[in-house]
Structure formats: C-alpha cells, structure tokens
Amino acid sequence: MENEKGAxxxxxxxxxxxxxxxxxxxxxxxxxxxSYEPRDALDSKSESVPTIDISRLxxxxxxxxxxxxxxxxxxxxxxFFQIVNHGIDQRIxxxxxxxxxxxxxxxxxxxxxxxxxxVYAPVRYSTSLKDGLDKTQFWRIFLKHYAHPLHRWIHLxxxxxPEYREKMGKFCEEVRILSLEIMGAITESxxxxxxxxxxxxxENGLQVMAVNCYPPCPDPKTALGLPPHSDYSCITILLQNLxxxxxxxxxxxxxxxxxVHVPEVKGVLKVHIGDHVExxxxxxxxxVIHKVTLNEEKTRISLASLHSLGMDDKMxxxxxxxxxxxxxxxxxxxxNDFLGFLVKNDISQGDRFIDTLRIxx
Ligand code: OGA
Ligand code: NI
Numbered sequence: 001m002e003n004e005k006g007a008x009x010x011x012x013x014x015x016x017x018x019x020x021x022x023x024x025x026x027x028x029x030x031x032x033x034x035s036y037e038p039r040d041a042l043d044s045k046s047e048s049v050p051t052i053d054i055s056r057l058x059x060x061x062x063x064x065x066x067x068x069x070x071x072x073x074x075x076x077x078x079x080f081f082q083i084v085n086h087g088i089d090q091r092i093x094x095x096x097x098x099x100x101x102x103x104x105x106x107x108x109x110x111x112x113x114x115x116x117x118x119v120y121a122p123v124r125y126s127t128s129l130k131d132g133l134d135k136t137q138f139w140r141i142f143l144k145h146y147a148h149p150l151h152r153w154i155h156l157x158x159x160x161x162p163e164y165r166e167k168m169g170k171f172c173e174e175v176r177i178l179s180l181e182i183m184g185a186i187t188e189s190x191x192x193x194x195x196x197x198x199x200x201x202x203e204n205g206l207q208v209m210a211v212n213c214y215p216p217c218p219d220p221k222t223a224l225g226l227p228p229h230s231d232y233s234c235i236t237i238l239l240q241n242l243x244x245x246x247x248x249x250x251x252x253x254x255x256x257x258x259x260v261h262v263p264e265v266k267g268v269l270k271v272h273i274g275d276h277v278e279x280x281x282x283x284x285x286x287x288v289i290h291k292v293t294l295n296e297e298k299t300r301i302s303l304a305s306l307h308s309l310g311m312d313d314k315m316x317x318x319x320x321x322x323x324x325x326x327x328x329x330x331x332x333x334x335x336n337d338f339l340g341f342l343v344k345n346d347i348s349q350g351d352r353f354i355d356t357l358r359i360x361x
Contacts, residue, residue: 009137014115015108017127019139019215030137030223048260049247050074051268055085057185064185072189075281079230079273079288080247082262083182088174090267095163096171097241100301102161104141104213110160114143119342122146123156129226134348139294140225141213147172147305148207168209172305175237175269176207179307182235182271190281192318197280197309201234204310206335208233212302214244217294225292225300227348232338233274233306234315240264240302247272248289259291275338275354276308276315279330282322287354311336330357 004011004018009029012018018027052070056063074081103111114125117133123145128138146153150169158164183201184194214225225244238245245262252258262270278287294300309315316332338353345351 009133009135012128012137014117014125014127015112017137017141019141019217020108020127022215024218026139026217026219026223027137029135030139032136032222032224032227048249049262050078050081052081052083053085054083054182054185055087057181068185068189071185075186075189075273075277075285077251078247078249079278079286080262080290081271082265082268083178083271084268086178086269088171088178088269092167092171092174093239093267095167096303097239097301099161099164099167100143100211100213100303101241101299103143103158103164103211104299104301106160110158111143114158119339122153129348130342130346134346136227136348138226138292138348139214139217139223140292141215143211145209145211146206147209148176148205168211171239171303172207172209175305176307178269179207179235179237179305182237183307186235186277186285187280190284190318190321192320196318197234200309200313201307204313206306206308206310208306208308210302210304210306212292212300212304214292214294214300214302216297216299218296220294220296223294225294226290228289228291228350229347230287230289230352230354231272231274231304231306232276232335232353233272233308234276234280235307236272236274237305237307238270238272238302240270240300242295242298242300244292244294244300245270245302246291246293248291250286250289274306274308275352275357276333278354279315279317279333279357282317282326283329284321308335310334327359327361329359330354331359333357 056067116124125143187196188194243264246259249260250257272288275287314332314334317328341353
C-alpha cells in the first residue's frame with residue numbers, strides 16, 4: 001500500500017478517509033495545530049462539571065426554583081451541565097447507541113447510499129467536518145438526520161440495521177420532550193417565563209441528530225475527533241458510550257480558562273448551551289466551546305441532538321433583557337443563516353457563527 005502520510009486533506013474524502021479505512025498511522029493532514037492543545041492535562045473529577053437532578057422541575061415550587069437557580073449558574077459559568085433523573089429509560093438510551101453502532105459497522109456499500117457533503121441534505125453520511133475541504137481533517141465518521149417532526153423525516157433514515165428507525169426514533173422523541181422541558185426552565189431562569197419559546201419550538205422547531213462515530217486512532221495525541229467549536233443550536237443534548245468530550249471552562253485560572261474532561265457515567269445526559277441561547281440571553285449565558293479527543297482502543301459513539309427554532313425562524317434578543325446598561329449585543333439569525341455560514345467558513349480554523357452575530361459598540 002502506498003504510504004499517504006504526507007497526502008493532503010482532499011485525499012481523504014468520505015468513503016476513503018483514514019478513519020474509515022483504519023489506517024495504522026495518522027496522516028499529516030489530521031495532525032492538529034498545537035494551538036488546539038490536544039495534549040493538555042485534564043481534570044477528570046466529575047464534581048468539576050455541574051450536575052442537575054431535573055426530576056425536581058416537576059416537583060414543588062421550591063424544588064423548581066432550586067433547579068432554575070442551579071441551571072442559571074451552570075449556563076452562566078459553564079454553558080454546560082449534566083442531567084440525572086431525566087426520566088428516559090436506560091433501555092432506550094442503550095438501544096439508540098446500539099443501532100448507531102450497528103449502522104457504522106455496515107459494509108461501505110450500504111453506508112455510501114447516504115454519502116453527501118451537501119449541508120442542506122436532511123440525511124447524510126460524511127466524515128471529518130467538511131469532508132476533505134477543510135485544511136485539517138478530523139477522525140470522525142457521522143450520520144446526520146433531521147428528526148422533528150418525526151413522520152416527515154423517518155422514512156428517509158437508514159433501514160439498516162433493521163431496528164434503526166424504531167430505536168433511534170424512540171430516542172429522538174424522548175429527547176425532544178426533554179429539550180422542551182429544559183428550554184422552558186432556561187427561559188424561566190432568564191425571567192422570560194417558561195412558555196417564552198415553547199410554542200415556536202414545539203410547533204416548528206428543528207431537531208437535528210448528529211450520530212457520531214470515532215474509531216480507535218493509532219496516535220490519539222496528535223489528532224482530534226472534533227476541533228474546539230460551539231453548537232449553533234439553542235441546546236444540544238448528548239449521549240455517549242465512552243469519555244472523549246472536553247469542555248472549555250472560561251472562568252478557570254482567573255479567566256484564562258482550561259479544558260475539562262467530561263466523565264462518563266451511565267445514564268447521564270450532557271447538555272450544551274448553543275449559540276442561539278447565548279443570543280437569547282443577550283450574552284449572559286455562554287455557548288460552550290467543546291472538542292472531542294480520541295483513544296487507541298475503542299470506538300466511541302455519541303448521539304448529539306441539536307434543538308433549535310425552525311429553519312427560517314430568527315432568534316433575537318428579547319426586549320425584556322435590554323436596557324440602558326444592556327444594549328442588544330447580537331444580531332438576529334436563523335438555522336438557515338447558520339448553514340450559509342457553514343458553507344463559507346472553516347470551523348476547523350476556529351471560525352465561530354456566534355462571532356458573526358456580535359454587535360460591537
Ligand atoms: C457535535 C459534538 C460531541 C461528541 O456533534 O457537535 O460536539 O462527543 N459532538 O461527539
Ligand atoms: Ni458540538
């Protein structure tokens with residue numbers, strides 16, 4: 001086999017990527033710049049990441065107030081929290097991870113039916129971030145599909161493994177209900193009331209599933225599964241089978257920040273605050289910067305469910321959060337605007353959608 005160590009990104013397009021072929025070395029175009037700090041020391045203590053028991057949202061008024069306060073702090077200082085007692089059955093989580101794994105284990109011919117680098121496609125299989133177009137490649141394989149309203153999209157999803165639609169569909173439905181509950185609590189924590197966005201998210205909100213697979217990497221210290229980025233969504237709810245996710249804690253080290261390793265505890269779901277909640281809060285809440293690290297032995301699977309307003313529905317700063325001291329800090333934008341940004345920019349080089357929305361005074 002010809003050695004492709006020095007070959008450029010375009011040699012590793014989907015279907016032919018190093019991670020799909022399990023190359024025994026990491027090609028140079030996968031080696032991330034040292035500014036990404038893939039080798040930094042990490043704090044792996046679970047208590048360093050906020051964990052919220054959200055069953056109390058359905059409890060007494062006092063319990064709900066307590067959760068809202070915990071949520072407010074987590075959103076302000078981390079843009080991230082873990083949730084326990086979320087009410088989704090462990091079996092539903094396990095089965096969704098299992099069908100996702102099953103999909104990635106199918107022969108290439110089967111997966112290639114969904115291969116596309118059109119960011120507007122409602123279902124697509126691809127690799128890295130933008131498949132051979134970005135300067136740096138990432139050790140990731142993914143299937144992305146729309147999930148709400150389920151009946152509109154499910155017939156486009158893979159039929160293999162045979163249980164994919166049923167098991168992934170069930171997971172998507174449950175996670176979506178959870179997302180509405182969490183968004184209600186978030187708008188309440190901002191003083192906007194729990195129904196501020198609920199009808200817009202419930203009726204025509206989008207749910208995009210990123211089903212990610214990170215195969216074992218022969219040199220996990222040099223490459224990444226995903227570069228540091230924030231999600232465009234309002235919130236992203238994430239399920240993983242193994243550790244690998246790291247979040248950037250902005251407040252650590254007197255404001256210079258540090259990467260925190262997110263531990264994996266069975267049944268715990270992770271919630272990322274996305275760019276559109278940063279806008280909604282007029283900058284009070286921060287969309288979390290996160291990245292994915294790799295390991296040498298095991299295949300990591302993650303299901304990231306991204307929840308946002310409808311395709312052309314604009315998120316803007318609520319007038320209730322604006323006064324003389326707090327002018328509007330962000331321009332309004334929609335998911336469609338984000339897709340336009342994605343086509344023209346390179347997230348692997350640190351381009352962030354939220355930066356294009358900031359209003360400078
Ligand atoms: C994403 C993402 C994290 C993970 O898909 O946007 O950040 O753990 N995924 O796979
Ligand atoms: Ni992400």
